[in-house]
Amino acid sequence: MDNCKEIKKYLYDMSENEIRDDILLKSISDHLKNCSGCMNEYEKILNVTKDIKGAFLREELPANFTYKIKEKIEKSREDHFSFLLFWKRYRLAFAAVCVMIIFFMSLMIRTDEIKNGKNDQPLVKIKNDIVVFTEKEISEFEKIFNTEDETTMHE
Amino acid sequence: MIMEIYADQTENMTHNDIEGFEKVVDLYKNRIYNFSLNLIGSREDAEELTSDVFYKFYRSMERFQNRSSVKTYLFSIARNCCIDHLRKNKHKTVSLEDAKEQAFIQKDVSEKIVSDEKKRVVLDAIKKLDIDHKEALILRELEELTYEEISGILKININTAKTRVRRAKEKLMESLSKTGGDLNG
Numbered sequence: 057m058d059n060c061k062e063i064k065k066y067l068y069d070m071s072e073n074e075i076r077d078d079i080l081l082k083s084i085s086d087h088l089k090n091c092s093g094c095m096n097e098y099e100k101i102l103n104v105t106k107d108i109k110g111a112f113l114r115e116e117l118p119a120n121f122t123y124k125i126k127e128k129i130e131k132s133r134e135d136h137f138s139f140l141l142f143w144k145r146y147r148l149a150f151a152a153v154c155v156m157i158i159f160f161m162s163l164m165i166r167t168d169e170i171k172n173g174k175n176d177q178p179l180v181k182i183k184n185d186i187v188v189f190t191e192k193e194i195s196e197f198e199k200i201f202n203t204e205d206e207t208t209m210h211e
Numbered sequence: 212m213i214m215e216i217y218a219d220q221t222e223n224m225t226h227n228d229i230e231g232f233e234k235v236v237d238l239y240k241n242r243i244y245n246f247s248l249n250l251i252g253s254r255e256d257a258e259e260l261t262s263d264v265f266y267k268f269y270r271s272m273e274r275f276q277n278r279s280s281v282k283t284y285l286f287s288i289a290r291n292c293c294i295d296h297l298r299k300n301k302h303k304t305v306s307l308e309d310a311k312e313q314a315f316i317q318k319d320v321s322e323k324i325v326s327d328e329k330k331r332v333v334l335d336a337i338k339k340l341d342i343d344h345k346e347a348l349i350l351r352e353l354e355e356l357t358y359e360e361i362s363g364i365l366k367i368n369i370n371t372a373k374t375r376v377r378r379a380k381e382k383l384m385e386s387l388s389k390t391g392g393d394l395n396g
Contacts (some may be wrong), residue, residue, distance in 0.1 A: 068377045107330075122236045125236055129266065
């Protein structure tokens with residue numbers, strides 16, 4: 057591989073030792089030995105990497121940092137336990153209040169429906185000008201008619 | 212090596228294993244702090260964020276079990292915290308007192324750590340990078356993580372991680388050549 061354009065594709069990987077293929081690595085190394093342009097590019101990459109590494113801020117946290125975090129965790133645990141204690145103590149009262157609220161709300165809704173006449177069921181259901189009976193109603197009618205027939209026959 | 216051994220030990224931590232948690236804090240606190248410091252640029256905020264990271268880690272220790280390595284998991288939390296912080300403070304107006312305070316911190320940081328001009332120029336150029344490139348560069352060059360680890364933290368594929376680091380370096384070279392930064396050591 058002697059094409060500079062092809063070699064330049066691998067220069068960043070080369071600078072980070074990311075090329076695993078030995079043949080490719082040898083081919084790039086050989087090219088760099090003989091091509092000052094590519095070598096110059098490669099050195100720029102190495103130098104900028106070195107400069108970046110050197111410029112980053114590297115500091116240490118104060119020695120009491122771990123203690124501070126432990127304190128924060130302990131505080132949150134205490135808050136959590138105090139909530140649990142509160143819940144344990146008052147959960148029955150809370151449940152009773154919820155039941156009462158649900159009961160009164162359903163009562164209010166029911167009363168409202170009766171007032172507004174929403175709960176008035178029609179005597180018969182009419183669909184497309186045809187009176188629709190339920191199966192239960194039909195069986196009731198059949199019973200009545202059968203009884204009437206028997207009475208007529210006796211007469 | 213020692214870090215990895217401790218990291219393995221932490222795989223079996225339970226929610227109340229405060230001893231295991233302390234080991235993790237001692238091992239990674241400075242790495243998480245430096246990652247945050249270089250990403251957001253404020254010492255005070257970086258310390259606060261580091262504390263948040265470990266607090267969140269403690270609270271999710273049970274859920275974390277065997278999901279990924281402790282290191283990758285901590286850096287993921289740190290990255291999310293930093294991004295949230297940057298988003299919240301994007302349009303923050305700085306009062307005069309805050310500005311003085313920040314100027315003092317900046318001066319302090321500049322004098323104490325970035326002692327020579329060249330480092331300052333490079334650091335300024337890094338600060339100007341967009342967040343995607345900056346975080347990838349910090350994870351690679353400061354934290355020396357593998358591309359596999361970086362891809363796990365940033366939730367991108369390995370090739371994208373490589374491209375981001377490469378692009379960051381190209382941008383820095385461009386920017387430094389404009390400002391006259393000497394890259395030849």
